[in-house]
Amino acid sequence: MHGCGNDYLLFDEPVELSGAIVRALCDRRTGVGADGVIAISRAAEHAAEISMTIYNADGRDGGVCGNGARCVAERAAALGWAGDQLRIAVGGRTIEAERLGRGVVRLDMGEPVVTLGHVPVLASELDETGTLGIEHQVAGLPAVFVSMGNPHMVAMIEEDPSGVELGVVGPLVENHRAFPEGMNLHVTSVTARDSATVRTWERGAGMTLACGTGACAVVVAGVLTGRLDRFASVRMPGGTLEAEWDDAGGRVRLTGPTAVVCSGEWAGTAEKHEAGAS
Secondary structure (H helix, E strand, O other): OEEOOEEEEEEOOOOOOOHHHHHHHHOOOOOOOOOEEEEEEEOOOOOOOEEEEEEEOOOOEOOOOHHHHHHHHHHHHHOOOOOOEEEEEEOOEEEEEEEEEOOEEEEEEEOOEOOHHHOOOOHHHOOEEOHHHOOEEEOOEEEEEEEOOOEEEEEEOOOOHHHOOHHHHHHHHHOOOOOOOOOEEEEEEEEEOOEEEEEEEEOOOEEEOOOHHHHHHHHHHHHHOOOOOOEEEEEEOOEEEEEEEOOOOOOEEEEEEOEOOOOOOOOOOHHHHHOOOO
């Protein structure tokens, strides 16, 4: 499935996936191809109906994923595991999801975290700290840091994001010494009070066509720096997501489309795929 081109392989049954298997599956030349892998099941705890675990394309834990969770909501309904409203346990959070019809899903992503140490960001290792401690400098880009259950750096620039060499600066940011858990990068141009254009480099996946938690982080960063209103359309290469940072409760909501690409059965074994066999 995919949400605005941000694509994932979903497993409907509990399955043990090593990092090597995930990397093999996500390889777009020798595997199936995806930005990550998600395993879903009926949740054991009463706080949620569905439990999901996400692995980035490099095999590491992805934490929380907005586009992935929206796909999970659609898949859970197709399986008869949940209705139009459900709760999804992922990355230590419980996300409330609502299916709006025709593959469109809205999520309540909870409250953002902007305290550097909890994003997490090592403030002493940053290249430069900007005014009021809100904006910083990393790899030559202005930076605002937001966690939505995973770490994001929003770089708001005046020019078109397509002019930034994302394949060069992305790895520099992802692996910067100030980010102990890596970092997602969103190069952003604000085009109006309610609109932004974004290109994304995701940790563990590289350039992606969209990022749900990243769209949330962009709106939070835009509000903090006075550039965006609390509701904005976030245009990404794969499509447009809508994000809103609630003025009253401080929670962030994410809305966007999902789509099924294909379905199949997992017939491999860990031993075969670890060895690189087809």
